[in-house]
Amino acid sequence: MPSDYSLPDVLEKLYENQQALEAAIMELTLLVEEQGAREVGGNVRGALWTMAPIDKDEKSQDQWAPGRDSR
Known part of the structure; x- marks a missing residue:
């Protein structure tokens, strides 16, 4: 049975x-x-830091870093 959605x-x-x-x-x-x-x-x-994808740029990852205030 063909799938309606591809893996990507x-x-x-x-x-x-x-x-x-x-x-x-x-x-x-x-x-x-x-x-x-x-x-x-x-x-x-x-x-959230542990969930961050590896390919996020450093600035994006910094907002999730423990102890960092993103405001």
Whole structure:
């Protein structure tokens, strides 16, 4: 049975979804940090850092780096 989606299409959609989730999580992280929970923010940034694709440029990766403030 032929697939409706090719592997590259599926991988591209997964990557797009990952980026959308990262952005949403980062927005929530910024909100939590503004409310004083810096340690929680650092933990989330650490988790996002491990999810960052290898091919992201250094500037993009820095926003997810633990202990970094992206604002």
